[in-house]
Amino acid sequence: MSKKNEVAGILLAGGQSRRFGSPKAFAERQGVPFYQYSLQVMTPFCSSVALVAHPEWRHLFRVDKNKITVIQDDPSFQGQGPLAGIFSGMTTLSANWYIILPVDVPFIEHWVLERLVSEIEGDIQAIIPVVSGKDQPLIAAYHCSVKNKIKNLLINGSRSMQSLLSEINVKKIEINRERAFININSRDDYDNHL
Numbered sequence: 001m002s003k004k005n006e007v008a009g010i011l012l013a014g015g016q017s018r019r020f021g022s023p024k025a026f027a028e029r030q031g032v033p034f035y036q037y038s039l040q041v042m043t044p045f046c047s048s049v050a051l052v053a054h055p056e057w058r059h060l061f062r063v064d065k066n067k068i069t070v071i072q073d074d075p076s077f078q079g080q081g082p083l084a085g086i087f088s089g090m091t092t093l094s095a096n097w098y099i100i101l102p103v104d105v106p107f108i109e110h111w112v113l114e115r116l117v118s119e120i121e122g123d124i125q126a127i128i129p130v131v132s133g134k135d136q137p138l139i140a141a142y143h144c145s146v147k148n149k150i151k152n153l154l155i156n157g158s159r160s161m162q163s164l165l166s167e168i169n170v171k172k173i174e175i176n177r178e179r180a181f182i183n184i185n186s187r188d189d190y191d192n193h194l
């Protein structure tokens with residue numbers, strides 16, 4: 001099996017966008033909704049993609065249904081943050097590795113995912129970029145073996161990505177090209193970058 005076939009994608013789109021004030025997935029860069037930028041870079045690397053949507057907005061996503069499945073968070077963990085989305089995607093799609101992306105990175109580029117996939121090796125359980133000294137655990141790759149650890153964290157009421165990283169075998173990769181990681185959380189971020 002080729003590496004491509006071992007990798008599935010999880011697009012996290014179940015957030016509330018409180019700081020932005022409207023669903024960030026549908027904010028636009030050059031007339032294209034943000035979520036499409038994440039999908040465009042993911043699909044070449046992934047045999048299938050789960051778009052884990054907020055229930056209120058799930059009907060608004062326009063996707064190729066042959067390759068992309070729009071789902072919601074597992075009902076036990078609905079809305080419990082990105083960990084809930086990752087767990088739900090892993091439950092829906094069977095794969096050895098998962099590439100994770102958020103919906104609010106409209107400058108994301110193909111090379112980031114190429115780099116993540118190229119770093120897969122041995123008994124590593126997560127590949128996490130470090131950009132300007134900051135971990136980027138939502139633009140990352142996770143091995144399927146972390147699913148049960150995520151489930152246990154969620155059952156215990158934890159939403160912390162750092163808690164997950166502290167429990168698994170992580171490979172951190174320094175990346176110096178920051179632009180691809182620009183993350184839009186607020187209207188100010190939007191005005192500054194778009």
Ligand SMILES: Nc1nc2c(ncn2[C@@H]2O[C@H](COP(=O)(O)OP(=O)(O)OP(=O)(O)O)[C@@H](O)[C@H]2O)c(=O)[nH]1
Binds near residue numbers: 015018084103104
């Ligand atoms: N599936 C799923 N995705 C989530 C959840 N919470 C956040 N996300 C996604 O994770 C990424 C980062 O989310 P944040 O920007 O931290 O949170 P947000 O809820 O979208 O925005 P705020 O309400 O302003 O904090 C985005 O792609 C969100 O859509 C959740 O509970 N479930």
